[in-house]
């Protein structure tokens with residue numbers, strides 16, 4: 001499968017990452033995540049993950065990670081939003097295309113644990129100074145073995161990539177077939193009791209949660225923070 005989409009980077013997350021990640025026990029966990037804004041990775045590190053590997057189809061993710069991590073290390077918490085946003089045209093001059101930011105500074109701070117207060121920001125900066133804590137590799141979640149071999153993780157985050165299943169599937173394949181085909185491989189990259197965040201669902205109406213088995217739906221405040229709607233994340237836990 002050769003796909004060349006998703007070459008934009010996101011200045012900051014468009015999800016309520018705090019909403020689901022804070023309850024997942026990240027302490028000392030090995031984490032794999034897609035890149036986007038890198039906020040999934042930064043939140044995981046600030047919440048105590050041992051190591052984070054970013055796997056992203058976007059060839060600009062590594063350069064964006066170097067740039068944003070450097071901004072975090074050199075700017076105060078309250079300066080970070082403006083520092084990232086004002087580098088958009090500089091990044092575009094270097095061939096890194098940026099998506100338009102969806103939220104203002106207050107909302108971005110509330111979606112990200114690492115931006116909550118001086119202490120969470122300090123924790124992230126400390127982690128970013130560790131050589132091996134954060135690595136970035138270019139790859140496709142539908143061909144994970146090619147990039148990460150048989151590595152295993154305690155937490156895997158797919159953000160909302162699976163909303164775009166139609167883009168990645170073969171012409172005569174259904175979205176269901178596609179999920180069924182790839183799920184055993186994703187599962188094989190989880191340690192026992194490892195958790196895979198499969199879907200991020202925007203404005204998902206709260207219904208009765210799944211109570212049995214390995215699938216769970218976490219509901220939390222919508223990323224927009226507006227009204228009574230919730231967002232949700234579908235989580236799979238590997239029981240054996």
Ligand SMILES: C[S@@+](CC[C@H](N)C(=O)[O-])C[C@H]1O[C@@H](n2cnc3c(N)ncnc32)[C@H](O)[C@@H]1O
Pocket residue numbers: 006007008009010012013014015034035036037038039055056057058139140141142159160161168
């Ligand atoms: C779909 S975007 C959305 C941003 C997200 N809502 C957030 O808040 O961060 C997530 C990231 O997944 C990456 N991506 C999309 N499809 C992928 C795939 N098949 N394998 C690996 N990364 C992929 C994109 O390049 C992008 O960096």
